[in-house]
Amino acid sequence: DQQVKQNSPSLSVQEGRISILNCDYTNSMFDYFLWYKKYPAEGPTFLISISSIKDKNEDGRFTVFLNKSAKHLSLHIVPSQPGDSAVYFCAASALTGTASKLTFGTGTRLQVTL
Amino acid sequence: GAVVSQHPSWVICKSGTSVKIECRSLDFQATTMFWYRQFPKQSLMLMATSNEGSKATYEQGVEKDKFLINHASLTLSTLTVTSAHPEDSSFYICSAGKSYEETQYFGPGTRLLVL
Numbered sequence: 001d002q003q004v005k006q007n008s009p010s011l012s013v014q015e016g017r018i019s020i021l022n023c024d025y026t027n028s029m030f031d032y033f034l035w036y037k038k039y040p041a042e043g044p045t046f047l048i049s050i051s052s053i054k055d056k057n058e059d060g061r062f063t064v065f066l067n068k069s070a071k072h073l074s075l076h077i078v079p080s081q082p083g084d085s086a087v088y089f090c091a092a093s094a095l096t097g098t099a100s101k102l103t104f105g106t107g108t109r110l111q112v113t114l
Numbered sequence: 115g116a117v118v119s120q121h122p123s124w125v126i127c128k129s130g131t132s133v134k135i136e137c138r139s140l141d142f143q144a145t146t147m148f149w150y151r152q153f154p155k156q157s158l159m160l161m162a163t164s165n166e167g168s169k170a171t172y173e174q175g176v177e178k179d180k181f182l183i184n185h186a187s188l189t190l191s192t193l194t195v196t197s198a199h200p201e202d203s204s205f206y207i208c209s210a211g212k213s214y215e216e217t218q219y220f221g222p223g224t225r226l227l228v229l
Contacts, residue, residue: 032216043118043207043220044158051216053117057159093216100216101148106157 003027004092006105013112021075021108023090030092035075038087080112117141121145134194135224143188144200144210144211152192152205164191198228
């Protein structure tokens, strides 16, 4: 039962254009969503997050949008740069006690071409 | 900052031996750390939640006697893969979060190869 889904395994975008990565979830108990960037053989690097009480959060070139009614979130990267090429994971959490367990999507491999 | 380290980054061992992986939060205290496993081209799968001073909580399907977790201090958790077999070969990643914060910070991972 995949509670967090990233339906696009890969995405190719030209440098300077917008990259849009999508994520869907099924568990309405999730109250926080995060995006991580990951290179092969490295741990994920935190990019940006959003609380379920918000619908948008922006940090530099990265913006995350949340549509709670559709149980959908997206990460926009603009302008895209070659260094953005990596695998992007969407993650969701439901705070339990003092720690939150993260449920990860399957990842989307972004390739930014020159 | 929120830096998490793992040691070793690479380990190759013979089948039947045990391997210990350390996870440290370098600039913050973590009452809870998490251990994940990632197979090639797959997502990160949570194995267990490591709680300082108490027993770890294992996810369904993860053998607690095979994957021993010890969280002896607020900055250190260890994962021991006991009697490792080739099917245990994988990429193991730990993460830590600050109390009452949702964001988890990940270590660089440990690649285990069991021959």
